[in-house]
Amino acid sequence: MKIHKYDTVIVGAGGAGMRAAIESTKRSRTAVLTKLYPTRSHTGAAQGGMAAALANVEEDNWEWHTFDTVKGGDYLVDQDAAEILAKEAIDAVLDLEKMGLPFNRTPDGTIDQRRFGGHSRNHGEAPVRRSCYAADRTGHMILQTLYQNCVKEGVEFFNEFYVLDQLITEVDGVKKSAGVVAYELATGEIHVFQAKSVIYASGGTGKFFKVTSNAHTLTGDGQAACFRRGLPLEDMEFFQFHPTGIWRMGILLTEGARGEGGILRNKNGERFMEKYAPVMKDLASRDVVSRSIYTEIREGRGCGPEGDHVYLDLTHLPPEQLDAKLPDITEFARTYLGIEPYTDPIPIQPTAHYAMGGIPTNVEGEVLADNTTVVPGLYAAGEVACVSVHGANRLGTNSLLDINVFGRRSGIAAAEYAAKHDFVELPENPAERVEAQVERLRASTGKERVAALRLELQECMDANVMVFRTEQTIKTAVEKIGELRERYLNVSVQDKGRRFNTDLLEAIELGNLLDLAEVMAVSALARKESRGGHYREDYPNRDDVNFMRHTMAYREVGDDGNESIRLDYKPVVQTRYQPMERKY
Amino acid sequence: MATPVLDKVEAESAASPYITVTFRIRRFNPEVSDEAQWQDFRIDIDPKERVLDGLHKIKWELDGSLTFRRSCAHGICGSDAMRINGRNRLACKTLIKDINPSKPITVEPIKGLTVQKDLIVDMEPFFQAYRDVMPFLVTSGNEPTRERLQSAEDRERFDDTTKCILCAACTSSCPVFWNDGQYFGPAAIVNAHRFIFDSRDEAAEQRLEILNDKDGVWRCRTTFNCTDACPRGIEVTKAIQEVKRALITRRF
Structure with a gap:
């Protein structure tokens, strides 16, 4: 075991982590621990853009953006946070441009903007051009630009280091962050990083679904590390299906693609979104569009022999426009489906995309131990966190925005905290838990296989807690996850070595997914209403009287050693917008 | 709405004919042996699946110790460049049906970088060359209040080289790089190009001097391996030629 000491440790090198690192490296001695090489993160897969009311191409302002964000999140958004997001969006985009990001340009040479789902002029009148973009590889450009600036600033990276535990020390009755424990992929060695401040920026949990846009590596490692140390997870039942x-x-x-004019069609060729969202049509919010697609499929208007998908039709758009604005996704259609989008529609279905919930933080990125108490020295930003700017449903282009605004804020806050505070003493045997976990898996002779359990989990999640949910399906999921958690105790790995043991790490990642899937299902079961991405067929309406509140899930360990999940609730911060019925 | 082509695609997929494919994989684990060796795995798989899916099937069902990097699985993150049937490709962007699955599919680590285990190589020298070309925007003077202006034409000038995902498929396909690891390699030059030709940047001269080095751009022998290998379709050799020309003319 090696012990390292840094002022600030950042867990994750995607957009949020690197945006934080650029700030914290200027202010404190910073280490970035990342399980992938920095430019491998899934920020790079984001395509469409980053919202900011620059008003470069038409009238716009940050207040409209705030409203759209709150409405898009079905009023579960903390409105103070949404206001910060929309206000600081403008500088966040300009900062990236100054760092070198090659945005598409208008004829005047300013940053070009395009339409995106749920973003509207004057509180829902009509779609507005608010998304700043670089073709359909905006996330790629953000990731590259941030890494380039990390190189410029001399940010120190520990590549292929998996953070597996959060260290917390109680000082005078206050639980403080003491550092993290990491596993080095190349050697199998365990490292303890003592740090004055820690920022989690380790991304989402989307790999607990089977049909997902998420990378193999999005396994909720940060959420799981904090949750197992008794910290809450907020609004985990809210997951976005793109x-x-x-x-x-x-x-x-x-x-x-729809912002550029693409249209969704059913097997009869009908533009079905006109029925469900007469004003915004194909550009309604993602939860609305995903439900509409599945309604078409369920009512027998899906395409293909099994009627299990619909079409994204780009055939009416000029090929030059597709080449200039949507080069990557048209290439995906050619590569993976053998389809030419100039002439043929693309078969699509909703895909698990984004965790709205996560580690609760305030607007400075400070992690909360309950509804109000901050954990000194602990921060989170990006998809791993829940500020909450996305509420029950995130608007497209608001996640690339989130990572930049709150990545920056947490980087500054964590470094400033580190400058004013001393190290917290490490707990005794700080690596004990990780060593035991790794050794147990390496030594296990159990008969269960990681890949088989993971597939069962993913199929269960797709079948039971995806776009449509009921009491019965969620209960089925809870039960199945419980069974899988039991069987996980008998998981073994074939690779017993120390060097680049990805077999072992996949087993650890599965453990994280199982824990978080359970939190999601248990949180979803208790929310007897429909809101944003959480749709209950048995409770199809939003219930502001009983459920206008954030879920806070805690892991409890009884005297008998049995684990359970306790749910609590946190009020939503409302400032200027009263909840209204959501129509698009 | 045009659907005939689609119906054909769907009819084919409905039949979903699994085929038996042999993966011939270069294995190396210094914990076990100093020697690398070939190992064959036979699996049943839909030929429309990716080579990465085949590797996963082997790892998940046959041999958990098979080791490779991967993340996004659709050609964006750059983790899984490997040598497939003798050519550098991304395993997640190569469909089995496109590489003659009736014969064994060979999978090896990319060349020119030290193999650490199976398909994993040491990427550090590759990233060091990237970092050495000052891959970031350099400007002087006060920052403007708003964005810097750039015409669509100026933006287009370096568009091709912004697509790089740092997968190393180009650099590790270059015979000059194989023979001499000191050469910056195509990827680093591509990323220098991305800034040299960016109208907002002011450090082109410095980057050109770096690439004027004996291990710089003049080592390129224009074999076009890099262009063929690039999974993003970047005209790598052309970018290198443009950098060479800029060194002579000092115009960019």
Whole structure:
């Protein structure tokens, strides 16, 4: 075991982590621990754009953006946070441009903007051009630009280091962050990083679904590390299903395709979104569009021999426009489906995309131990966190925005905290838990296989807690996850070595997915209403009287050693917008 | 609405004919042996699946110790460049049906970088060359209040080289790089190009001097391996030629 000491440790090197690192490296001695090389993160898969009311191409302002964000989140958004997001969006985009990001340009040479789902002029009048973009590879450009600036600033990376535990020390009755424990992929060695401040920026949990736009590596490692140390997870029942994933594969096809004029059609060729969202049509919010697609499929208007998908039709758009604005996704259609989008529609289905919930934080990125108490020295930003700016449903282009605004804020806050505070003493045997976990898996002779359990989990999640949910399906999921958690105790790995043991790490990642899937299902079971991405067929309406509140899930360990999940609730911050019925 | 082509695709997939494919994989684990060796795995798989899916099937069902990097699985993250049937490709962007699955499919680590285990190589020298070309925007003077202006034409000038995902498929396909690891390699030059030709940048001269080095751009022998290998379709050799020309003319 090696012990390292840094002022600030950042877990994850995607957009949020690197945006934080650029700030914290200027202010404190910073280490970035990342399980992938920095430019491998899934930020790079984001396509369509980053919202900011620059008003470069038409009238716009940050207040409209705030409203759209709150409405898009079905009023579960903390409105103070949404206001910060929309206000700081403008500088966040300009900062990236100054760092070198090659945005598409208007004829005047300013940053070009395009339409995106749920973003509207004057509180829902009509779609507005708010998404700043670089073709359909905006996330790629953001990731590259941030890494380039990390190189410029001399940010120190520990590549292929998996953070597996959060260290917490109680000082005078206050639980404080003391550091993290990491596993080095190359050697199998365990490292303890003592740090004055820790920022989690480790991304989402989308790999607990089967049809997902998420990378193999999105396994909720940060959420799991904090949750197991008694910290709460907020709003985990809210997961976004992106309307347009490639049929069966789940690979993302940007909403920008519809922003550029693409149309969803059923087997009769009908533009069905006109029925469900007369004003915004194909550009309604993602939860609305995904439900509409599945309604078409369920009512027998799906395409193909099994009627299990619909079409994204780009055939009426000029090939030059597709080449200039949507080059990557049209290439995906050619590569993976053998389809030419100039002439043929693309088969799509909703795909698991984004966790709205996560580690609760305030607007400075400080992690909360309960509804109000901050954990000193602990921060989170990006998809791993829940600020909550996305509420029950995130608007497209608001996640690339989130990672930049709250990545920056947490980077500054964590470094400033580190400058004013001393190290917290490490707990005794800090690596004990991780060593035991790794050794147990390496030594296990159990008969259960990681891949088989993971597939069962994913199929269970797709079948029971996806776009449509009922008491019965969620209970089925809870039960199945419980069974899988039991069987997980008998999981073994074939690779017993120390060097690049990805077999072992996949087993650990599965453990994280199982824990978080359970939190999601248990949280979803208790929310007897429909709101945003959480749709209960047995409770199809939003219930503001009983459920206008955030879920806070805690792991409890009884005296008998049995684990359970306790649910609590946290009020939503409302400032200027009263909840209204959501129509698009 | 045009659907005939689609119906054909769907009819084919409905039949879903699994085929038996042999993966011939270069294995190396210094914990076990100093020698690398070939190992064959036979699996049943839908030929429309990716080579990465085949590798996963082997790892998940046959041999958990098979080791490779991967993340996004659709050609964006750059983790899984490997040598497939003798050519550098991304395993997640190569469909089995497209590489003659009736014969064994060979999978090896990319060349020119030290193999650490199975298909994993040491990427550090590759990233070091990237970092050495100052891959970031350099400007002087006060920052403008709003964005820097750039015409659509100026933006287009370097568009091709912004697509790079740092997968190393190009650099590790270059015979000059194989023979001399000191050469910056195509990927680093591509990323220098991305800034040299960006109208907002002011450090082109410095980057050109770096690439004027004996291990710089003049080592390129224009074999076009890099262009053929690039999974993003970047005209790598052309970018290198443009950098060479800029060194001579000092115009960019």
